[in-house]
Amino acid sequence: QNYYDQFGGKAGITALINTFVDNVANDPHINYYFAHTNIPHLKYELVQQVCMAVGGPCKYTGQSMVEAHKHLQVTTAAFNYLAQDMIDAMDAHRIPIGAQNYLLSLLAPMEPEIVTANGPLG
Numbered sequence: 395q396n397y398y399d400q401f402g403g404k405a406g407i408t409a410l411i412n413t414f415v416d417n418v419a420n421d422p423h424i425n426y427y428f429a430h431t432n433i434p435h436l437k438y439e440l441v442q443q444v445c446m447a448v449g450g451p452c453k454y455t456g457q458s459m460v461e462a463h464k465h466l467q468v469t470t471a472a473f474n475y476l477a478q479d480m481i482d483a484m485d486a487h488r489i490p491i492g493a494q495n496y497l498l499s500l501l502a503p504m505e506p507e508i509v510t511a512n513g514p515l516g
């Protein structure tokens with residue numbers, strides 16, 4: 395089974411992103427970043443991005459990671475909390491650990507494009 399199938403195809407990825415965005419919305423460490431965000435649009439873009447990343451028949455046509463985040467002052471701590479919210483969502487959807495690690499290995503290198511601010515500890 396390829397990674398796209400291990401994520402449950404488009405339906406599985408859509409369900410995963412719904413849970414992930416719910417987790418972020420309920421995460422007091424980072425939810426304030428999304429106070430002015432169009433959530434349905436964000437979900438749409440995330441589904442396309444993750445679907446394409448795991449080899450599915452989708453095309454991400456949203457903003458670059460630099461463009462989407464440059465005004466947000468994202469810290470490394472915020473990035474790590476968001477990653478944990480994704481892990482929790484993948485666990486909740488019983489995504490196989492190998493597929494989880496594959497997606498995380500694609501997200502981790504995006505950190506330097508997204509993190510633009512230092513936290514209180516530098």
Ligand code: HEM
Nearest residue numbers: 424427428431432439440456457462468472473476501504
């Ligand atoms: C690897 C990690 C991440 C990925 C793959 C990612 C992906 C995305 C994508 C695809 C969009 C939509 C772009 C568009 O609309 O064209 C977006 C927007 C956004 N992201 Fe991220 N993101 C990540 C990390 C973060 C982190 C750590 C934060 C803050 C804690 C964050 C906050 C936001 C916000 C607030 C928006 C909406 C911006 C707006 O409304 O203008 N993201 N992200």
